[in-house]
Structures are given as C-alpha cells and as structure tokens.
Amino acid sequence: MKISYTGKMAKLDATQEKKLDGRFAKLAKLLDRRGEKDVRIVLTTERHLTHAEITVNWYDHPMVCKGSDGDTFTAVTKAVELLEKQFLKLQAKLRDSKRISSKEKTVPTAATAAAELPEEEPERKIFRVNQNSKRKPMTIDEAVLEMDKDRDYMVYRDAETDRVSVLLRRRDGHFVLVEA
DSSP states (O other): OEEEEEEOOOOOOHHHHHHHHHHHHHHHHHHGGGSOOEEEEEEEEETTEEEEEEEEEETTEEEEEEEEESSHHHHHHHHHHHHHHHHHHHHHHHHHHTSOOTTTOOOOOHHHHHHHSOOSSOOOOOOOOOOTTTOOOBOHHHHHHHOOSSOSEEEEEBTTTOOEEEEEEOTTSOEEEEEO
C-alpha cells in the first residue's frame, strides 16, 4: 500500500506512528489482494480542528472517508476506522449480490433427487396455450365439421352443457365422445 500525505502533517510520537502503521497494515491486508493500492491522505487544519480525508480506489469504487478531531492522530484514526467499515460493507454487498438468495434455494427431496439423475430420454417441454377467450362453445356436429382429416381429436366446450368435451376419431372412422 502506497500512502501519500498532503497538507501539514504534525509530528507524531513513535507510539502513535507505530499504531498508525498497524492500522494501515490491517487496511493493506484488506485492500491489497490483487495489487498494491494508492492511499491519499489530505490533512487540513481549521482553527482548533484537524480534518483527515482518506481516498482509495478499489476496483473502480472510490472510497472517501473523513475524520475530524483536535489531534492529528485521532483524526487519522477515525478516518481509517470509517474506511475499514466502508470497505467491509462494500465487500459484503459485492459478495451477497453474487449469491443465491435463501428463497431460491430448495431442500432436496426424494422426488427432486430422482429428477436430478441423468436419464437417457431428452427433457420434454410443456407449452401452455390459453385460447379460451377466442373459442366459442360448439355443438357435437360443429366439432365433427371442425375436425380435419389430419386431426385425431378435438377438445371443445359443449354449448348445451357448458362442459369441456373431447371428440376422438377411431381407426375405423367412427367417433368417441368423452364428456367431462
């Protein structure tokens, strides 16, 4: 991790420098997984307050954190803590967006386990067609006329009983009527 300071840096004690180096080492473990990152720290002073602003670009996500205090060490420490929190939140967000939600997960049962076994038959698809709105009820005679020579069956709604009926053509040319 490359750290660059901008602004007036107050002299810190050896213990404070050691603590800051430890904080930045922890931050470096989080950020420097695939290459070294640049960290810019901007220090500004207004009357009795010192403002520390830390900026890091992590995979095209600019993370900016600010800390303010009367002491330079405390201001930088606050900014580093906020940066750690922001990084962990962003990392969790990226991780969770790639995972399957618990609603999509299913508990495997015997039926699903049997379905997952490879079978030699190809998978069959079922296509639902809702054409009830276009069809009107028919009589048996209209259904016979509607059947082409290519069709072997006809499903229709009977006009008299308002029930679904199936008209089947037998091999000998006669018809079978199945009423529901």
